[in-house]
Amino acid sequence: MASVPSACVRVVSRALVARDATEVAPWLLNKVLVVGGCWGRIVEVEAYRSDEPASHTFRGRTPRNSVMFGPAGHLYVYFSYGMHHCANVVTGAAGEGQAVLVRAITPVAGLEEMRSRRPPGTAEARLTDGPGKLCQALGLTLADSGRDVCGDGPVQLCDDGMPPPERP
DNA sequence: GGAACGATCTGC
DNA sequence: CAGATCGTTCCC
Numbered sequence: 001m002a003s004v005p006s007a008c009v010r011v012v013s014r015a016l017v018a019r020d021a022t023e024v025a026p027w028l029l030n031k032v033l034v035v036g037g038c039w040g041r042i043v044e045v046e047a048y049r050s051d052e053p054a055s056h057t058f059r060g061r062t063p064r065n066s067v068m069f070g071p072a073g074h075l076y077v078y079f080s081y082g083m084h085h086c087a088n089v090v091t092g093a094a095g096e097g098q099a100v101l102v103r104a105i106t107p108v109a110g111l112e113e114m115r116s117r118r119p120p121g122t123a124e125a126r127l128t129d130g131p132g133k134l135c136q137a138l139g140l141t142l143a144d145s146g147r148d149v150c151g152d153g154p155v156q157l158c159d160d161g162m163p164p165p166e167r168p
Numbered sequence: 169g170g171a172a173c174g175a176t177c178t179g180c
Numbered sequence: 181c182a183g184a185t186c187g188t189t190c191c192c
Contacts, residue, residue: 046175048175054175055175056175078175080174080175080176081173081174081176081177082174083176083177084176084177086175086176088175101175103175119178130176130177131175131176132176132177133176133177136177
């Protein structure tokens with residue numbers, strides 16, 4: 001069980017992810033996603049709000065997307081194309097139906113564990129460089145949907161002090 | 169009750 | 181660039 005990043009790591013506050021998704025998205029870059037003994041740095045994200053046709057919440061609340069209409073700071077995982085999982089961090093005020101999709105992370109710790117969940121021979125650079133890939137590498141499934149990432153649970157969103165890039 | 173369609177990934 | 185593969189949603 002690898003330890004979390006470094007000395008000054010704190011779970012992000014719910015207030016900071018309760019802002020608008022378009023504001024939270026760039027801020028999430030370089031934050032740390034921890035799942036058990038595995039963790040990596042977020043390097044690509046995408047904001048989804050209910051006013052965008054592509055968003056799962058565009059046509060209102062359904063059983064699947066209900067987590068997105070809940071309070072910020074929870075994980076929304078969905079199953080896509082019958083074979084991939086994708087993970088989002090719910091943002092905004094409860095009821096708004098917004099979230100930020102984590103599109104890619106740079107793997108930092110727990111690499112062997114991540115590799116064991118990916119196809120044999122997967123290069124380190126290809127381990128978590130896509131929304132479906134990172135969920136497979138981290139072992140995130142529908143069972144993780146709804147988890148609070150602002151607490152001390154198995155899935156945590158942390159800040160180790162590295163600022164987001166100036167030019168995203 | 170059924171059909172169409174993905175916030176994707178991989179291999180040809 | 182097409183196929184894999186199935187839950188969710190929407191329409192009849």
